[in-house]
Amino acid sequence: MLGTFDRAAAQRGYQVYRQVCASCHGLKHVRYQYLQKIGFSKAQVKAIAAEYQVRDGPDDEGEMYDRPGKPSDTFVGPYKNKKAAQAANNGSYPPDLSLITKARAGGADYLYALLTGYQELPPANVDLVPGKYYNPYFPGGQIAMAPPLLEGVVTYDDGTVATPKQMAHDVTTFLAWASEPELEQRRRLGIQWLIFLSIFTIVCYLLKRSYWKIIKKKSSNS
Ligand code: HEC
Incomplete structure (x- = not known):
């Protein structure tokens, strides 16, 4: 009942999201300033937001323009729109991850199982569609996302060894928090x-x- 999120894991999970998942998946319901709730400082959040370019406007001339992100902005996604996302991913759509642990049966457990459940060789009775990967946790068993968490894809700032399981645990903690940033306060x-x-x-x-x-x-x- 008093459950709180593990701050260190959530921060590492943010790093995994930022360095791996963010190239394909958005987080459009999360504001940069929420990151303070998992222990990032105000200055860190400001710097994180400023790494992004946000479309704003119109200005006095009626033109839209890009400016560096502010802590009150929501996360800028990797694609302009759904069509662009599909075009970049062989027709499959990488869903926004803001609410993913609420949107799937099994929630965080499903996410962790999906991320760690890829099998290099599908069972003999499975015909793998070209461009898909075998993952028994994904409905239908064939997913268009290549295994994203390979050994060494992230080097953690806090010195934790980034094994695929560790990264899956951390990014799952981060995304579970992201889907309910008010949870601790509500409790x-x-x-x-x-x-x-x-x-x-x-x-x-x-x-x-x-x-x-x-x-x-x-x-x-x-
Ligand atoms: C190179 C692009 C790419 C990267 C990087 C990537 N994904 Fe995906 N992801 C996809 C695509 C494409 C799909 C859609 C798969 C499908 O529909 O078969 C997807 C689907 C998903 C799904 C939805 C599964 C479902 O039940 O519908 C989750 C959850 C997910 N990705 C999580 C992640 C996480 C977490 C990371 C970072 C560790 C990540 N992805 C990195 C492309 C990517």
Whole structure:
């Protein structure tokens, strides 16, 4: 009930998203400033946002223009639109990952299993479509995404060894957080309410007892 996200894992997971997944997958419901909730400093978030170019406008001449990202912007995706994304991926669409752990049955467990579940050789009875990869966790078993987490694809800033399993765990933690950035706050508020309600109940009970004492005294006197 008190569950919080592992900050260090979520930060490493951001690094995996940024260096691997972000070239194909957007995160359009997440604002850069949310990253402060998993422990990035204000200055770090500002620098992260500024790495992106955001389309803004129109300016006084009526033209749209690009400017560096601000912490209040949402993540800029890799493609202009869905068609461009499909064109770059052999017709398959890499879905936005903002809500992925909520959008799939199994949530975070499914995501971790998918990322670690690729098999180089499909079973003999499976005819692999060209351009697809065998992954028994994906519905139908054939996915258009090449295994993204290969040994050495990321070097962690904090010194953790980036094995494929470690990266899958970290990016899953990050994406589970991304789909519910308010979760910790909501839980905290819920607990504050529970404490308040318990105290309120005790106060009501004590009041009721003392009132009834007076009422009983009065009615036995009359
Ligand atoms: C080179 C591009 C590319 C990269 C890099 C990439 N993906 Fe994908 N991803 C795709 C494509 C294309 C699909 C659609 C697959 C399909 O429909 O067969 C996909 C699908 C997915 C799905 C959806 C599976 C489902 O149930 O529909 C998830 C989740 C996912 N990717 C996660 C990730 C994560 C996490 C990373 C980073 C570790 C990543 N991807 C890196 C291209 C990519």
